[in-house]
Structure formats: structure tokens, C-alpha cells
Amino acid sequence: DVKVTQSSRYLVKRTGEKVFLECVQDMDHENMFWYRQDPGLGLRLIYFSYDVKMKEKGDIPEGYSVSREKKERFSLILESASTNQTSMYLCASSPGQSKTQYFGPGTRLLVL
Amino acid sequence: GDSVTQMEGPVTLSEEAFLTINCTYTATGYPSLFWYVQYPGEGLQLLLKATKADDKGSNKGFEATYRNETTSFHLEKGSVQVSDSAVYFCALSLYNNDMRFGAGTRLTVKP
Numbered sequence: 001d002v003k004v005t006q007s008s009r010y011l012v013k014r015t016g017e018k019v020f021l022e023c024v025q026d027m028d029h030e031n032m033f034w035y036r037q038d039p040g041l042g043l044r045l046i047y048f049s050y051d052v053k054m055k056e057k058g059d060i061p062e063g064y065s066v067s068r069e070k071k072e073r074f075s076l077i078l079e080s081a082s083t084n085q086t087s088m089y090l091c092a093s094s095p096g097q098s099k100t101q102y103f104g105p106g107t108r109l110l111v112l
Numbered sequence: 113g114d115s116v117t118q119m120e121g122p123v124t125l126s127e128e129a130f131l132t133i134n135c136t137y138t139a140t141g142y143p144s145l146f147w148y149v150q151y152p153g154e155g156l157q158l159l160l161k162a163t164k165a166d167d168k169g170s171n172k173g174f175e176a177t178y179r180n181e182t183t184s185f186h187l188e189k190g191s192v193q194v195s196d197s198a199v200y201f202c203a204l205s206l207y208n209n210d211m212r213f214g215a216g217t218r219l220t221v222k223p
Binding site (some may be wrong): 045056083094105 | 126144146157158163201205207209217
């Protein structure tokens, strides 16, 4: 089975803090994704990566950056957290030529 | 642009009732279509998918048929259980790195 893990299930941070969300997948997938999920808005893509050190902006990249130094790990960084970044963050991965994405359990982030 | 519209919730049913969650899509080509399910406190799990017109995806008693003529991919189950209570997301993908999700439909099944 594909396994995607995220470093924290719940996280509480203060405004202005730098926040790191980590995601690891164990199936050697080329593609990895970060989404945020908000009520009534579904999932919105923040960034994705199709290879090590490669990244592409999604629909809402402002206020976020990403890092992919190893194939299995994709990090989302909030350089200076703000209250409007309080959300559920979901990581996903997919094989290179497949459209099917596999999701981690999510990190619920609260920024105070 | 490419998008998915699914019926607004919440949907509340009694156990053993018939379930339909409507999903329609707009796409410039021929997308793959998906239903994902999110149980409370968890991430999304792939429930079923269909990759071309007239394909039927099925899993755990759920079914959905890719209808190109009506641009729809409605989710159905003949007899729901309390354990089916979750949020259901319809999604489409035209390209490998681009998936568009609907807003989600919350289903509550009461005993």
C-alpha cells in the first residue's frame, strides 16, 4: 500500500513564526503536492513538485515556499505565519504517469 | 477553466437508504474522474475512479459512471451504513499534475 505520512497531525503557532510541514512518501513517486483544505472551498493546490529540486506554483502559492531535496520528502514552509493560514494542510503523491493521487492524513494548523 | 461542481450538503440519511451525490464537470478535453472520501480526522482516500466515457468505477458498494453526454459522474450506493458518514469529494484530472476538486459533500448516516 502507498503510504504518505505527515510530520504532525495538529500544530499551533504564533503569528510571524516560521513553520515547517513535512511530508514523506514510501512508494518512490515522482510527483508530490501540497494542498490546503478550507470549508466550502474544497482543496486548493499550493505547490507541486515533479522531481527532486523541481517545483511549480499551484493556485495559491502566496505566503508559502517548498523544498524537495530528496525524492521521498516534500516540505511546505510558511516563512512568516499569519492567521489566514489557519487551515488543514494535505500532502499527496502520485507516480510519474498516473493521475491518481494518494494523500497523507493531514496537518491541522492553527495560527494565533 | 476545468472545474467540478458537486451537490451541496450536508446530506443526512437513515441507515440502508439509497445515496446519490451529484457531480458534474467542465473540461476542455477528456479528463479522468475520481471520487475521494475523507473520514473524520483523516486525509483523503481514493474511493473509485473512471478514465474514459462509459466506464464505471466501483468500490465498497459505491458506484459512479462516467457520462460524457451529460458531463456527470454521480456517486451512488444502494444501502448506506453509519460507517459511510464522511465527506465525499468529486475530482477531475486532465493532466498528471493537475487535479481539480469539488467543494465536498458531507454525508451523515443515522442508525
